Amino acid sequence: MxxxxxxxxxxxxxxxxxxxxxxxxEITQGSESAQxxxxxxxxxxxxxxxxxxxxxIVAADLQRSGQFSPLPNKDLISHPHDGAQVNYQTWRSLNVxxxxxxxxQAEADGSFQVEFxxxxxxxxxxxxxxxxxxxxxxxxRTAHHISDIIYKTVTGEEGAFNTHISYITxxxxxxxxxxxxLAIADADGYNEKIIYNSPQPLMSPSWSPDGTRLxxxxxxxxxxxxxxxNIFSAKKERLTSFKxxxxxxxxxxxGKYIALTLSKDGNPEIYIMNVNSRKLTxxxxxxxxxxxxxxxxxxxxxxFTSDRGGSPQLYExxxxxxxxxxxxxxxTFEGNYNSRPSxxxxxxxxxxxxxxxxxxxxxxxERATQHFNVLTKGKLDESPSFAPNGRMxxxxxxxxxxxxxxxxxxxxxxxxxxxxxxxxxxxxVWSPYKVNK
Amino acid sequence: MKNLVRNFIILGVIVTLAGCxxxxxxxxxxxxxxxxxxxxxxxxxxxxxFSSGASLDVSSLNDPNSPLSQRVLYFDLxxxxxxxxxxxxxxxxxxxxxxxxxxxxxxEGHADERGSREYNIAxxxxxxxxxxxxMTLQGVxxxxxxxxxxxEERPVALGHDGAAWNLNRRVEILYTxx
Numbered sequence: 351m352x353x354x355x356x357x358x359x360x361x362x363x364x365x366x367x368x369x370x371x372x373x374x375x376e377i378t379q380g381s382e383s384a385q386x387x388x389x390x391x392x393x394x395x396x397x398x399x400x401x402x403x404x405x406x407i408v409a410a411d412l413q414r415s416g417q418f419s420p421l422p423n424k425d426l427i428s429h430p431h432d433g434a435q436v437n438y439q440t441w442r443s444l445n446v447x448x449x450x451x452x453x454x455q456a457e458a459d460g461s462f463q464v465e466f467x468x469x470x471x472x473x474x475x476x477x478x479x480x481x482x483x484x485x486x487x488x489x490x491r492t493a494h495h496i497s498d499i500i501y502k503t504v505t506g507e508e509g510a511f512n513t514h515i516s517y518i519t520x521x522x523x524x525x526x527x528x529x530x531x532l533a534i535a536d537a538d539g540y541n542e543k544i545i546y547n548s549p550q551p552l553m554s555p556s557w558s559p560d561g562t563r564l565x566x567x568x569x570x571x572x573x574x575x576x577x578x579x580n581i582f583s584a585k586k587e588r589l590t591s592f593k594x595x596x597x598x599x600x601x602x603x604x605g606k607y608i609a610l611t612l613s614k615d616g617n618p619e620i621y622i623m624n625v626n627s628r629k630l631t632x633x634x635x636x637x638x639x640x641x642x643x644x645x646x647x648x649x650x651x652x653x654f655t656s657d658r659g660g661s662p663q664l665y666e667x668x669x670x671x672x673x674x675x676x677x678x679x680x681x682t683f684e685g686n687y688n689s690r691p692s693x694x695x696x697x698x699x700x701x702x703x704x705x706x707x708x709x710x711x712x713x714x715x716e717r718a719t720q721h722f723n724v725l726t727k728g729k730l731d732e733s734p735s736f737a738p739n740g741r742m743x744x745x746x747x748x749x750x751x752x753x754x755x756x757x758x759x760x761x762x763x764x765x766x767x768x769x770x771x772x773x774x775x776x777x778x779v780w781s782p783y784k785v786n787k
Numbered sequence: 788m789k790n791l792v793r794n795f796i797i798l799g800v801i802v803t804l805a806g807c808x809x810x811x812x813x814x815x816x817x818x819x820x821x822x823x824x825x826x827x828x829x830x831x832x833x834x835x836x837f838s839s840g841a842s843l844d845v846s847s848l849n850d851p852n853s854p855l856s857q858r859v860l861y862f863d864l865x866x867x868x869x870x871x872x873x874x875x876x877x878x879x880x881x882x883x884x885x886x887x888x889x890x891x892x893x894x895e896g897h898a899d900e901r902g903s904r905e906y907n908i909a910x911x912x913x914x915x916x917x918x919x920x921x922m923t924l925q926g927v928x929x930x931x932x933x934x935x936x937x938x939e940e941r942p943v944a945l946g947h948d949g950a951a952w953n954l955n956r957r958v959e960i961l962y963t964x965x
Binding site for chain 1: 865900901902903904905906908909910912913916934935936937938940941947
């Protein structure tokens with residue numbers, strides 16, 4: 351097993367916040383099938399220091415994916431900036447399959463022109479080459495875009511580097527009172543923005559499929575209610591405030607409905623609400639707990655948690671045009687606790703919280719084969735959420751009794767840890783592709 | 788009957804006092820861990836039976852020696868089943884509430900930190916509703932009881948072990964305005 355431990359420390363200013371926070375991303379385990387790739391520092395054509403290290407951002411992205419193994423700087427035998435300068439023979443001798451070269455040009459209007467080429471070392475040819483214009487504030491995003499292009503060119507799959515995560519943080523203020531914050535950040539943890547903060551618990555963020563809004567549960571009034579908030583304007587509105595529970599919102603793939611849990615009719619049941627008309631359709635009818643609904647990607651059904659069989663397990667109810675067409679069918683049989691489903695965007699996998707020997711871990715069920723795999727090793731792992739490309743799962747775990755975020759590849763081979771210097775971090779949800787900040 | 792009530796000795800464990808923001812307090816001295824002993828000390832007379840809650844007046848809500856002062860019920864893992872030994876406590880509150888239909892309570896359901904948060908919110912509600920059902924069966928009006936679940940969001944014990952989890956799987960009986 352190839353084990354890597356790369357510690358990257360960055361500090362950055364929290365927008366809308368009083369504190370400087372430090373984020374650590376640690377690659378705790380790389381994949382042995384990772385592709386060696388040499389990423390050469392980009393040439394800087396401008397005055398002073400370069401505005402960002404595109405090379406470092408791209409290398410960290412590719413490393414985190416578990417699919418690539420970027421060469422350490424000391425092994426970069428030369429620093430070409432253009433494919434024409436490359437002596438392929440010397441790179442072949444290092445057994446490196448791919449080479450990335452590029453430059454950043456400062457333009458008169460203050461913007462930057464970023465050029466890069468992805469080269470196939472063994473064939474001695476260019477696989478991809480782009481020139482991207484970027485503002486200074488957009489350079490990290492440009493670097494993630496380059497990572498996506500490299501990832502797709504080599505693996506044939508979409509990358510998810512230019513996406514975001516949302517999560518809840520809990521900190522204590524000077525009077526030792528808890529503050530709950532709804533945050534969004536780039537998928538690598540940078541550019542955190544607090545979009546809502548409250549003295550009362552916040553829970554269960556869910557992205558709208560266009561990436562413009564988050565639904566979540568707030569206890570500000572003293573009891574759970576569902577809110578929807580625009581992440582750009584910060585404008586929010588209360589979606590439901592029925593008697594009893596208002597919780598577990600999940601946006602439908604077409605954005606027209608939100609699945610949610612209400613106990614207004616006695617015990618927790620799953621409903622779907624038309625976001626425009628606010629019309630409710632009841633989905634489940636049982637005396638048990640039914641909650642944590644998650645949509646199948648084509649809206650053909652909902653996966654949810656129910657204890658109707660005596661212990662919490664996942665069930666599937668099929669829908670046709672948002673109407674129930676069958677009785678819920680039980681999906682999980684491994685152990686006596688399976689909850690909080692997250693479905694990959696191709697519908698192939700269901701990630702969940704699974705209890706084994708008293709420990710709560712993230713497991714994944716491959717639907718076609720019924721193969722069940724426990725991916726994580728913690729005691730209190732929870733809230734799994736698939737990346738939009740279905741390759742990685744971000745989840746909440748704890749380290750020294752503090753909530754942190756971790757990610758694991760769907761095959762369990764690559765792992766990384768994102769930890770924040772302050773407070774507890776919990777309930778991560780990975781954004782869809784289309785988020786424009 | 789009132790004398791009986793006054794004579795109850797509370798050696799403490801967890802007592803929810805109305806005047807302290809409804810938060811359970813731990814009493815330091817004389818703490819007993821013997822469950823049987825505790826039971827005997829909460830509002831039971833010499834024959835081991837609870838006194839009738841209906842005979843208690845409103846002032847006993849602020850009396851730490853009243854059987855009404857026991858306001859936290861604990862639950863087993865994954866369970867919303869009221870424990871047999873807690874039924875008498877619920878009965879005292881139910882009789883009191885049935886006799887005082889102007890008094891309102893909130894049943895606040897909680898879970899420990901393990902498992903998924905949303906499921907825990909539902910589990911906390913199920914626990915509180917199990918208590919509510921026992922109360923309404925004994926004559927308390929639905930309108931006197933409000934149920935709220937905080938799931939695992941508001942632990943009383945901040946540890947991460949079995950002892951803390953046992954204290955956090957609970958329903959708190961909160962008297963509105965007392």
